[in-house]
Amino acid sequence: MNASSPQSRQPIDAAPILELKGITKRFPGVVALNNVDFDVRPGEVHALLGENGAGKSTLMKVLAGKHQANEGKIILGGQEMAFENPKHAKRAGVVLIHQEQSLVSEMTVAENIFLGSLPRKSFNRVDWRKLREDTNKILERLKCGFQHDDLVGSLSIAKKQMVEIGRALAFTPQVVVFDEPTASLTDHEKPVLYDVINSLCEQGVGIVYISHRMDEIFHLSHRISVLRDGEYTGTVNTADTNEDEITRMMIGRSLTLDHASKPTDFGDNMLEVRHLSVKRVFEDVSFNVRKGEIVGMYGLVGAGRSEVAETIFGLRKPSAGDVVLDGEVVNFRNSHDAVMSGVALVPEDRKDQGLILGMNCRDNMTLASLSSVSSLGFMTSAKEREVYDKYHQAMKIKTPSWRQKVGNLSGGNQQKIVIGKWLHTQPKLLILDEPTRGIDVGSKSEIHTLVKDLAKSGYAVLVISSEMPEVLGLSNRIIAMYDGRVTAEFDGDNVSEDALVQAITGMGKQAQAS
Template identity: 95%
Template sequence: MKAPTQSRRPVDAAPILKLQGITKRFPGVVALNNVDFDVRPGEVHALLGENGAGKSTLMKVLAGKHQANEGKIILGDEEMAFENPKHAKRAGVVLIHQEQSLVPEMTVAENIFLGSLPRKPFNRVDWRKLREDTNKILETLKCGFKHDDLVGSLSIAKKQMVEIGRALAFTPQVVIFDEPTASLTDHEKPVLYDVINSLCEQGVGIVYISHRMDEIFHLSHRISVLRDGQYTGTVNTADTNEDEITRMMIGRSLELDHASKPNDFGDNLLEVRNLSVKRVFEDVSFNVRKGEIVGMYGLVGAGRSEVAETIFGLRTPSGGEVVLDGEVVKFRNSHDAVASGVALVPEDRKDQGLILGMNCRDNMTMASLTSVSSMGFMQGAKERVVYDKYHQAMKIKTPSWRQKVGNLSGGNQQKIVIGKWLHTHPKLLILDEPTRGIDVGSKSEIHTLVKDLAKSGYAVLVISSEMPEVLGLSNRIIAMYDGRVTAEFDGDNVSEDELVQAITGMGKQAQAS
């Protein structure tokens, strides 16, 4: 593991916020058990733990979305009992959600100031002030969109910047960032870091939740860890390392890349030949062999996800062809793709991968209903067999198959999406950002699973914005920029500089062989 990348010392000040003995119970599970936590003005206090450890629940208690069964919240010198998020926000505690909570039909400005629109006499909206205030925030965040753009037209990364803009619309005492960079590009992250540092200089306390250790060691002054809903401990960032933090999180050291890459390949399972979708991507060509993991790397907006969606039948190509197992295929829809042995784990699990109001079992079998039904009727016993298989294999943390998927942590939701598609027994598995928002333990399990699937003969296409993930998993890497393939690399013989040049249009373009 890497050592800390900087030496931020703890802030010498009394806490601006203290959580004491927080306990939160849900039906069938104790999510938090007697947890203590505090934040000092001008510091970044990182909160870590595996998926399901209770991090997001603790922050939702702090932000007024949940009410604790036991314990105290002390802001300044005053004990608080936040009835709802609006109450917490007025007191100066703002939560920037991991999963976005925006209104697609409203503009950027309306979303940023939702619930607190500037007013003129007779309660009329002051549209001029709204525009001016929004433009100041967008300028601070260096956003490439306008105040009057509809949020529904923005990419996931840009929506995340709108969420961050909401926090800047207030004068907060404490800002909670829950996986803020999960949807941001490498170019957008430094802007976020500058915003966080600026807030610290103003005396704002920052709670930072992330699974990315490089961010934690770059930004934070202190690190606290939760495990299974209980407080494990707090350490100064400058005095620790990734090994110690990992042991605090999961009770053991972890070697993330302990499974070697597959190296025994068969014939081409997938061939993409000059595939195009007008105004989205053009002349994309590459192949994936049986038993091989091919990584697709590029900035958000490069066309990676759109290529995957076209292969999966969700978009109609304007040119080129897709060849699957030696035969040209023309999928009319995703049903045709699944029937032919193609599976796609989408980037956005909540909107595209799950039905949040349904239970875990029903989500697990949703893509393979014919295997768990007879004469049009669902067979509960067969559904349970499928659920139990992947519940155990994927180490999904949930009290029961009856639990609604919407109540699970992001990592456990992702495991259900992957298990759902594995049960379709695909020949080609496409994984779009497979470990977005997932802790180090779960990430290691998924990486090992992907390598094992390839070794058993699956053809795997992995789309990821994380360079270490692409380098650690891929036998070959396809680089994309502005809707085109710019280069193809051997996964074991490529430098980070070469990859960065290829995905930013700086390097010499090369046709994929």
């Protein structure tokens, strides 16, 4: 089977290797899954889609033994199974590659890949030679730029994700679940992942693929199933459907990204970045953001975009250049100075940098503005609830209660809490770093609308994104970066995709196209 091209993705006529029948899962105060059916055929990529909070990850955690279903059956290879834990599921041939990485930072790459199944020799001793050889075969197959004995804690997020994927190749699985596998991968690494998936299909492995990236879904999958609010809404053959139909199945309506002409009447400069540099990170970066304007910063992973934002926000010390905020040169010693001056940064990694996952929704919402909800040094519960209720309603956050731990929310609802937290500081400049990464189309549309409304009300907004449609749809101007430098600036209404690609890959010359 040649699974490398979209044209070859016709449905596979075979009995399912995996069946989930009538799966119901309840948590306190919420029914996460209600009578859900799902199946996977050998050699098939079956995409599982839905909005954040629809129940996709919960269903897969039930399959992998992390959660126990209240009702329903799991049938693998024709036999009914009851997985007590992930180790039990893995031994039966079910591997879940997590969206939230589950690696041990203090252990090596090899030890993480074979964790729980280290090769042994006599007297139950670890066979380190075989471990090294088996790991090197996997790393070679994944074309990884790191070594078997590297500590996982020293790797980038993208490289850690490749280690997660390597776990699926460490033995012969029957079913592999990929949960948002490309969310942290570079453009260079994605084709390697696709090759791995195609290879697994050729071996008869069933693939469950969860992603919010429609281009990946239509490129890889044979069938698409959709969940909405914890319930199954239908399955379609990928070759017989389109993005609009899938969107309607997910959220009950069609969505279009507004590319209409954007406002051009802006105020004075809120932000000026003048020849800003951080040694060995980025160099001589200059641009401005006006009041009421959305400026997009576009580039590949590693171009220096996030580092520029962190420098503006006081998290990095510049080696040269100036940051001018509302007409005054600022020298922030830390992020607290930036917040006090009216700068807010919604970070790229919401779980590690934007939230405290073990705290509840209300407390996370007020973290950046504690002085507004306290009196004489003591927190005021009524004020905290008032802030939470305001943004809970305005941003349509789905959670059974403010008492819910943020770590239990979907990615989209977590992101809404991060944005609400920073909006409550009433910033002059709002910086959004990958604001819709790992978020479903419905939540993405809501955040896009929110950003546009904020700009209309006078906010100066800097949006950093790796998604071209997002940058084109939102931005009044676009700053392109490559290898730590600004390579071009474009008018958001008059820019071609080809010109953008040239600018972010180093093929274009520095230009001012605006």
